[in-house]
Amino acid sequence: MQPVLLILTHPNLQQSKVNRHLIQQAKSLDFVTIHDLCEVYPDGIIDIESEQRLLAKYDNIVFQHPFYWYSAPSLLKEWFDLVLQYNYAYGPNGNELKGKNWLSVITTGGGQMAYCETGHNRFTMAQLLTPFDQTAHLCQMNFLTPFIIHGTRKLFEDKSRLIQTSQSYVDALTKLSLGAEPKAEPEKEKEKEVHHNPENHPANKEA
Amino acid sequence: MEHNLLADAVTYLFAAVVSVPIAKRLGLGSVLGYLVAGVLIGPFVLSLVSDPKDVMHFAEFGVVMMLFLIGLELKPSLLWRLRVPILGSGGLQVFLSSLFIGAIGLFFGLPWQQALAIGMILSLSSTAIALQSLQEKGQMKSTAGQSSFAVLLFQDIAVIPMLAILPLLVASDSLGLPVDAEGLHGWKKGLVAGGIIAAIVLGGRFLMNPIFSFIAKSQLREVFTATALLLVISVALAMQSIGLSPALGTFLAGVVLAESDYRHELESNIEPFKGLLLGLFFITVGASIDFNILSANPYLIVFMTLGLIIIKYLILQFIGRFTPMAKADRFTFAFVLSQAGEFAFVLFAFALGINLLPQELISKLTLVVALSMLLTPLMLIMNDKYVQPRFRNQTAQPEADAISEENKVIIIGFGRFGQAVGRLLAANKITTTILDHDASQIDMVRRYGYKVYFGEGERHELLHAAGADEAEVIVVAVDEPERSLRIIKTIQTHFPHVKILARAINRPHATELLKAGVTAIERETLAGGLELGAKVMQQLGWRYNNAWRASRLFKKHDEDMVQQMVDQMTSSKADEKLFINQSLAARDLIRKTLEEDQHWEHEVDEHAWERPGTFKKGTQTKETFTKDAPSLSKIVDEPTKKGTRSKSQATTETDDLDDSRSKNKHQMD
Numbered sequence: 001m002q003p004v005l006l007i008l009t010h011p012n013l014q015q016s017k018v019n020r021h022l023i024q025q026a027k028s029l030d031f032v033t034i035h036d037l038c039e040v041y042p043d044g045i046i047d048i049e050s051e052q053r054l055l056a057k058y059d060n061i062v063f064q065h066p067f068y069w070y071s072a073p074s075l076l077k078e079w080f081d082l083v084l085q086y087n088y089a090y091g092p093n094g095n096e097l098k099g100k101n102w103l104s105v106i107t108t109g110g111g112q113m114a115y116c117e118t119g120h121n122r123f124t125m126a127q128l129l130t131p132f133d134q135t136a137h138l139c140q141m142n143f144l145t146p147f148i149i150h151g152t153r154k155l156f157e158d159k160s161r162l163i164q165t166s167q168s169y170v171d172a173l174t175k176l177s178l179g180a181e182p183k184a185e186p187e188k189e190k191e192k193e194v195h196h197n198p199e200n201h202p203a204n205k206e207a
Numbered sequence: 208m209e210h211n212l213l214a215d216a217v218t219y220l221f222a223a224v225v226s227v228p229i230a231k232r233l234g235l236g237s238v239l240g241y242l243v244a245g246v247l248i249g250p251f252v253l254s255l256v257s258d259p260k261d262v263m264h265f266a267e268f269g270v271v272m273m274l275f276l277i278g279l280e281l282k283p284s285l286l287w288r289l290r291v292p293i294l295g296s297g298g299l300q301v302f303l304s305s306l307f308i309g310a311i312g313l314f315f316g317l318p319w320q321q322a323l324a325i326g327m328i329l330s331l332s333s334t335a336i337a338l339q340s341l342q343e344k345g346q347m348k349s350t351a352g353q354s355s356f357a358v359l360l361f362q363d364i365a366v367i368p369m370l371a372i373l374p375l376l377v378a379s380d381s382l383g384l385p386v387d388a389e390g391l392h393g394w395k396k397g398l399v400a401g402g403i404i405a406a407i408v409l410g411g412r413f414l415m416n417p418i419f420s421f422i423a424k425s426q427l428r429e430v431f432t433a434t435a436l437l438l439v440i441s442v443a444l445a446m447q448s449i450g451l452s453p454a455l456g457t458f459l460a461g462v463v464l465a466e467s468d469y470r471h472e473l474e475s476n477i478e479p480f481k482g483l484l485l486g487l488f489f490i491t492v493g494a495s496i497d498f499n500i501l502s503a504n505p506y507l508i509v510f511m512t513l514g515l516i517i518i519k520y521l522i523l524q525f526i527g528r529f530t531p532m533a534k535a536d537r538f539t540f541a542f543v544l545s546q547a548g549e550f551a552f553v554l555f556a557f558a559l560g561i562n563l564l565p566q567e568l569i570s571k572l573t574l575v576v577a578l579s580m581l582l583t584p585l586m587l588i589m590n591d592k593y594v595q596p597r598f599r600n601q602t603a604q605p606e607a608d609a610i611s612e613e614n615k616v617i618i619i620g621f622g623r624f625g626q627a628v629g630r631l632l633a634a635n636k637i638t639t640t641i642l643d644h645d646a647s648q649i650d651m652v653r654r655y656g657y658k659v660y661f662g663e664g665e666r667h668e669l670l671h672a673a674g675a676d677e678a679e680v681i682v683v684a685v686d687e688p689e690r691s692l693r694i695i696k697t698i699q700t701h702f703p704h705v706k707i708l709a710r711a712i713n714r715p716h717a718t719e720l721l722k723a724g725v726t727a728i729e730r731e732t733l734a735g736g737l738e739l740g741a742k743v744m745q746q747l748g749w750r751y752n753n754a755w756r757a758s759r760l761f762k763k764h765d766e767d768m769v770q771q772m773v774d775q776m777t778s779s780k781a782d783e784k785l786f787i788n789q790s791l792a793a794r795d796l797i798r799k800t801l802e803e804d805q806h807w808e809h810e811v812d813e814h815a816w817e818r819p820g821t822f823k824k825g826t827q828t829k830e831t832f833t834k835d836a837p838s839l840s841k842i843v844d845e846p847t848k849k850g851t852r853s854k855s856q857a858t859t860e861t862d863d864l865d866d867s868r869s870k871n872k873h874q875m876d
Contacts, residue, residue, distance in 0.1 A: 043759060
């Protein structure tokens with residue numbers, strides 16, 4: 001088992017039953033370290049050096065956050081802006097994150113049907129997540145199939161779906177820790193294919 | 208054997224000091240410890256004390272004080288909420304117990320007057336034993352505790368009509384002499400009683416606060432204690448003079464003063480007296496057990512004692528069914544109240560005086576009362592060990608909050624700093640209990656609707672009274688470092704579960720606090736100074752967000768340094784000197800701080816909106832720059848470039864250094 005760093009960004013965790021539930025599950029896994037950005041940096045003043053020191057210890061990074069305005073909450077964006085620096089994460093000497101795995105765990109309020117060309121969000125999750133995909137790419141990280149949980153507004157009441165979701169969440173983290181996710185280049189290509197095909201999108205397998 | 212006051216005091220104290228800790232260790236509770244100590248020093252074992260009855264009479268005042276303290280914890284509004292259990296459960300308990308015990312008396316051939324008198328007298332439970340046991344187990348605020356308390360309170364009230372009824376029983380008895388209603392006529396007596404109660408209520412409400420405030424300003428603790436004792440004893444005396452229960456009177460005074468600002472201070476002043484007197488009372492109960500009577504009629508006495516306990520227990524269980532108590536609580540409730548109480552001693556003496564009951568019967572019944580009191584702690588142990596575990600699972604969920612209204616946060620010291628903390632919490636609907644030792648400060652803040660109590664905070668009795676047992680967080684916001692550390696020591700010793708968040712006066716104090724292991728600290732001037740520093744930078748043309756970030760990172764850097772100092776101090780023995788010579792330590796700290804600040808680097812990068820604000824040790828900083836410098840290809844536009852800043856810009860913000868220096872000056876001298 002490899003250790004997993006779970007970078008959690010949820011500005012309103014107190015109100016999110018689903019995220020609290022999932023984090024509770026993650027806490028019970030001893031290979032997962034949870035780094036709660038909103039708790040560590042309440043004023044948004046991120047300590048770059050300590051973040052980089054932390055990243056150095058892990059090969060598997062999970063970014064868990066709600067989907068705000070088709071992107072991450074602002075604190076995580078700030079984290080990207082500050083921590084993923086030139087000649088650290090990218091650039092001629094920026095190899096510090098090379099080869100690490102990047103798994104996005106994203107919760108959305110709307111149902112999965114909204115995220116397709118005919119839905120009211122007009123784009124698939126894969127399309128909307130291209131900035132993350134490209135960020136990982138520039139940092140020479142492996143952007144793994146994102147784990148997307150749709151329809152969280154109603155999820156907590158639907159007990160069977162909740163149990164199923166949290167089980168596959170735990171499975172995804174365990175799989176990441178076991179190194180089961182493909183790292184090699186060709187596999188990655190395949191992964192991307194999956195991304196751009198809404199029918200095969202893993203998010204659609206959810207629920 | 209010659210007995211004088213001091214010799215007796217030594218005997219009693221020695222007995223308590225030896226037996227109570229042993230009893231506590233064995234898990235038997237202090238009450239049983241005292242009772243057994245009493246038996247041991249009493250006339251039938253070691254015979255160290257001659258006449259425990261006199262001392263008992265004196266020690267009964269402990270019960271009076273106990274009710275005063277209970278009153279202090281019960282605001283009138285809470286008391287009003289308890290009216291149903293008091294009248295319902297309490298009334299039913301006294302009525303049914305009197306009836307059944309009386310019926311048994313009749314069955315054994317006593318005249319009905321005597322049977323009824325015995326029924327009434329034995330229906331009362333022991334306030335002292337019940338409440339002491341509940342408090343020791345921390346169950347006063349539980350459902351069972353509250354219900355038991357309601358019944359006990361009714362019993363205390365019921366003593367008054369009983370004192371009135373007993374003489375009537377003699378009067379209607381053909382043998383008895385017609386009793387002269389002592390002195391005053393009924394209605395006159397009522398008027399005087401009403402007047403005294405009104406005086407207690409009005410005096411407590413309007414007179415005591417200014418008086419306490421005046422006395423508190425004298426800053427003499429013993430005078431305050433004297434005032435508190437004077438208050439309790441005079442109320443008791445006033446009530447006694449009109450033939451009412453002194454315990455009830457002081458309880459009333461307590462309730463009236465429950466809303467006073469000096470409530471906690473009063474509590475902590477009376478508490479030790481109550482504890483000692485109550486302990487003394489239990490010892491004398493133990494010592495007064497007459498083993499001659501017991502050995503003369505062992506079966507009869509044992510039968511009577513067990514019979515009494517069983518009847519009272521069954522009636523209490525029956526009453527419990529009509530209350531919202533959980534089943535487990537009903538057992539505690541019934542066990543804790545199933546003995547006869549200290550009022551029985553008083554009432555038996557009274558009944559003897561008016562020729563209602565014969566001496567021989569009374570001495571047997573007195574023995575029964577004492578034995579039932581002795582058995583109560585044992586029954587409670589049985590309850591804890593064998594009865595309660597059966598209900599563990601069922602009672603796990605509800606855990607009714609009862610009427611506890613203690614706050615989760617206590618703020619000690621309500622000066623400028625404590626006020627800021629308190630106001631933030633209040634604005635977010637988090638209520639706090641506030642302690643301050645400056646009486647004039649209290650008056651001022653109180654005008655704005657804050658509930659501030661007078662008290663010093665170093666005394667654990669006061670903290671206990673302020674609800675430290677239930678608090679989650681204590682904020683220590685006093686403005687003297689030594690006092691702050693003393694308070695923290697007290698909290699850590701007596702309330703290890705509480706999180707301590709402390710105001711640090713200066714850098715040496717901050718290191719001391721961290722060494723003491725508090726949960727979090729905040730230095731009183733650092734944040735404000737750095738925020739103003741950021742505004743200075745803004746005025747010099749910096750974007751405010753950059754300045755703000757610089758100021759925040761600097762704060763973190765500074766806090767890290769304090770933490771490092773602490774780690775060094777605690778890890779290496781070489782630095783032991785620093786502890787011994789405080790002033791040298793402080794000066795060394797300032798020197799190190801200024802030195803560290805020389806190496807503070809904070810640069811804007813071309814590629815992100817900021818380079819890491821790192822704090823390099825020594826001269827390594829240059830290296831880090833050259834590493835990045837040659838390969839600057841622009842990827843992200845840097846919106847504001849202030850150009851290169853020299854290191855010196857950040858060196859002047861050493862906030863509380865001046866402060867700590869000046870404060871430590873006299874230490875150096």
